[in-house]
Amino acid sequence: MTTKTKILDAAEQLFAEHGFNGTSLREITSRAEVNLAAVNYHFGSKRELIKAVMSRFLDVLSPRLSLALVKLCEDETPPTLVEVFTAFVEPLLHLNDVKENGTSNFLQLLGRGYSDSQGFLRWFLTTQYPDVISSFVNAVKKAYPKLTREEIFWRLHFTMGTVVFAMSSSDALIDIAINDFDKKTDISDVIKRVIPYVAAGVGAPIYKM
Amino acid sequence: MTTKTKILDAAEQLFAEHGFNGTSLREITSRAEVNLAAVNYHFGSKRELIKAVMSRFLDVLSPRLSLALVKLCEDETPPTLVEVFTAFVEPLLHLNDVKENGTSNFLQLLGRGYSDSQGFLRWFLTTQYPDVISSFVNAVKKAYPKLTREEIFWRLHFTMGTVVFAMSSSDALIDIAINDFDKKTDISDVIKRVIPYVAAGVGAPIYKM
DNA sequence: ACTCAGTTCAAACATGTGTTTAAAATAACG
DNA sequence: CGTTATTTTAAACACATGTTTGAACTGAGT
Known part of the structure; x- marks a missing residue:
């Protein structure tokens, strides 16, 4: 276990829990049991460390996801929206095989990146991983051709x-659900529940303005 | 214009832009053109200031919203989900009458509160403003009776x-939309677009697990 | 054994943070 | 007016932040 990956692992966990702004380098290095200066030595800055943490996920997720979406569009018959979103499941859950808590950590980081340091993640995704986005838009377009590009954007x-x-x-939600409804629930249940929701949302009838 | 409201106005704007963690008391007091110590004098702490900023909105939004939702449920015929969510529009846009950028600021603050300082806002809403939530759940239940409480929760x-x-x-999204699709867009357009989306999402067919 | 790049380490640096203090200024009231 | 109470102010406090420094250590390669 190299110093670099010890830092990445600790940072990943803490960033997911407390956000980027909410996690200090000292917390990271102390959990990773490495020297404080190691972060700046190996990554240059905190900002670069954040990018590295995200890239470690995106580099395994992005090609798998693009492939699944493209494959879905190769068929003669257009996919349903549920199928489009279901294409996300395997690549996302695969992150759990690569790293413990991978899926959950990654999705939480995605959320952090969107609200912390405004717009940084959006820039990061659109410039560094444009394939995923475009193959996603294409798949949606094929599943629901009547949607204008503007409507799809929104x-x-x-x-x-x-x-x-x-x-x-x-x-937090899983905890509440387990207490209130008395059945074991995990991240893959949440994913299964969110798919019909977003599929129906994207597939909503077009509103005349 | 009292010192207290000068602080609230400045804090509201800055919290919305850069989040709670991302905004320092010095930025707030310097924009408000008051002394640094005024925050602790008038509000006690930064945390209490955050609560005060949120309460100023929630105290005018919450009763209006509860009323609209209850009213909707009084009818003999159950409301549609689109109607349920449309009930949010007037109370939300009303915040613009009370304060410039009110609607937009409030919704952004809501987002900040959810991701900054984990779970704080959820606690704040559920403990301080439970009426809104329960009348909301009731309205949804009436519009789509087949949904279980668990499904509604999620x-x-x-x-x-x-x-x-x-x-x-x-x-950020409005800026992109204006550039890419070349038509003026504002917060009320976004609201109008999001309603069919969430209505369809909540109204999605029930997934068998 | 010596060298030298790569890495680790403790310490310091400069700056920013929320909060507190005690004196000064202002307002309110008898 | 004079005397309280309230508010404002500048300064300091104690601590946390990301980053840099220069010396110590490590492990090959010659």
């Missing part, structure tokens, strides 16, 4: 919000 | 996420 951002938000607070 | 949190998230980044 609904995809709503969807991003729904998912990211649901996931960034999923731990 | 879908309402998804909806919270959608709205809060869409709004907390609405300024």
